[in-house]
Amino acid sequence: AQTVTQSQPEMSVQEAETVTLSCTYDTSESDYYLFWYKQPPSRQMILVIRQEAYKQQNATENRFSVNFQKAAKSFSLKISDSQLGDAAMYFCAYRSAFNTNAGKSTFGDGTTLTVKP
């Protein structure tokens, strides 16, 4: 079974600065997807960014980018120019690329990000 580990329960960053959230995972599969979700106080789960394991290029979405190290099984999220609205809990998630997996996702325990004005 796959596992996802987020070793930083809490992180803080000054507004306009850059912060990196860590995520490691364990899998024996070669093809999979990785995700970062944001959960603000409203509890709504919002997809931030995703990475396909077969792609070497790191995904980027505006101020959000990832550092995907497949051999190390590491998938960190970098938030640049942090904004007050970035304050939330962030979850890393793993999903197998095999159809028989039915799209089930495994989530880490989350990192609570505080943004200081």
Added chain:
Amino acid sequence: DAGITQSPRHKVTETGTPVTLRCHQTENHRYMYWYRQDPGHGLRLIHYSYGVKDTDKGEVSDGYSVSRSKTEDFLLTLESATSSQTSVYFCAIKPGGPQETQYFGPGTRLLVL
């Protein structure tokens, strides 16, 4: 936003009573999921469905059952609620294909006294 709703949004119940949570989608997506979220933890999969009447267990399925008689509705039932089932429950939907995005409902907060 994906057309996915959950009802009720909040519920307080007593130990031993049955509880049913409903997830409704308007997207005609094939896959539907029920997760629970507890403090200090991410989402954990309870049950999922890959079609009408096709369901399977997730990692924390004990004490829960599900049914999907229509594409748009996925019901989660706690046959006899326990305090350990106090949690926030999320429904999610996804079209076919592992590459597709999974969309989450707004969550249901359940308190079992």
